[in-house]
Amino acid sequence: MFTRREALIGAAMAAAAAAAIPAFPALAQPAADISALPRQKVSLVAPPFVHEHDQVATGGAKVVEFTMTIEEKPIVIDDEGTTLRGMTFNGSIPGPMMVVHQGDYVELTLVNPEANEMPHNIDFHAATGALGGGALTHVNPGEQVTLRFRATRTGTFVYHCAPEGMIPWHVVSGMSGTVMVLPREGLKDEKGEPLRYDRIYYVGENEFYIPRDEAGNYKTFESLGESYADTLQVMRGLVPTHVVFNGRVGSLTGENALKSKVGETVLIVHSQANRDTRPHLIGGHGDYVWEEGKFANPPAKDLETWFIRGGSAGAALYTFLQPGVYAYVNHNLIEAAELGATAHFTVEGEWNDDLMKQVDAPRPIVIN
């Protein structure tokens, strides 16, 4: 089903990927005798949470085994009951985060159950070669595949489904997630001093393009195939109907609001596989931010808003200084308030009058 044009794009991408590989930091670790390495099986956890992991690696390189099952299913994405014909890694939008250390091997088994309609694969931005693994992981319904790649570069990296001719549709239907490759000695500031987090939250941002009927109501479809043509039409307009965190409007508010405490340091990983975004914590900051998500670069400090390029994941470290209810938004505020890209943090603790105080409560204007 390759068109000539797509084949050419594919070739160009492969060439660019090959040219980009430098012969240094990432390859500083010698290849290991993989069969002799310890193996660790990790059970993945749905976002906004992340599976248990060490911040500083103990021992040498290992093979970390993950399994993800692809689930195609209708997913309600807002309070009105609008339904997306969703495609997901492991049932969640975004797919779960996988955490390893630099030099470790990621070994993923990707399962495409018989009940699914579509072939799928996975392109890891953290991996080198074969379109990020996309060329080696095609699975039809009823198949599974196992891919191993070495985590040579540190940082937060997007992964996504990338089947020929349908890449954007799979991505905007929910098929993206994040890999975090930590430096073996953990995160560091610009002076090389260690940085640690007490909690990690993983916010995946997605935009959806839901077709409408003549009356302006969102359409529902009986199958993925049936939804394709109409959805593509909306996608080509580049105006999303929804911009959400963790798969639906309000998924990280109310009962599911993120929690923290004054004095606690939180690492917020924010991924967007397709479109630029600009996270902002209302009333807080990014103490240390890896906008591009790559830990080999020193973190930017004291940011008000940070930029996440479409097709990447970034990380922001913040220590809460004041209690309250915080909104964590995409600071295109139209996308935050009207299209859904808002999360809340509830933060317990003591108020610091020195940082802020209402000196005089609202009252009628004083006329002298």
Add this chain to the structure above:
Amino acid sequence: MRFLTSKLLCSFAGAMAVSAAALGLEVLVPVSERGLPKLAPIRSTVVAPGSFIHPQPGEYLRDGRPTVAPRIAARIDEPIAIMTYQVSRDEYARCVADGACKPADAFGSGDVPVTGVSYLDATAYAAWHSKATGESWRLPTDEEWAFAAGERFTGDVEPLEEDPQNPAKGWLSSYKQEVDMARQPDPQPRVRGSFGTNAKGVADMAGNVWEWTSTYYVRVTIAPAGDAVESTVDNCGVHVVEGFHRTYMSNFIRDGKSGGCAVGLPPDNLGFRLVRERDGAVARLLSRLRTLI
């Protein structure tokens, strides 16, 4: 003095809105013959006078900090004739067809409450409806709505916990209370009567359509000791909306989800019902006389 000035300003603005709507009506033609569905007669319920505890709407400050709004022992001296049901899409469509109301944001017709309407739309409808019936109809005050809602009245979601040293306690407490209400969004309006009637015989109170009232937002500063009001600032650009809980919306807002705050439980829908002024009988008589002449 300031108190008076600001109150007068709000009344003036209200009067302006109504009279503008009324002026618009002078050029209108009756609509009943335009192939619109035949409407059932408007049903109203007469709520008998009585007393009740009315938690005041608005925001109250004492010592420069938010404080729980006073709960006033209110007396309703005269019966309130209130629409048994919220104004329906079909009813509202008549006003639209007459050119006196703007089309609502919500699609469709039928015996379903009209939603996607602002305070301005609601007052325009009241003016049109009064003209059409020769009676005097208006939005209920918050006090009237609360009294008619009876056992279904909730009021503001107020923090259970306040700490003068830590304003965040109140914010977190309000947030938690809204979460604990465990109310799932329910945006699809239902056929009128779906939420049943309350003990006073009024239907669909506190369902999934919140209702505009004629009471505007106030911020009141109470004296450090006692209940004396130190100052009041009115904002007649914002009105009280009643329903499952009480909230406040700018007059032009038609969708409560967009009109609310960054944090908080938004109303599913905005609609309204009206009350008939007691002088309605007189007005009706005058109107009949006019038609006779």
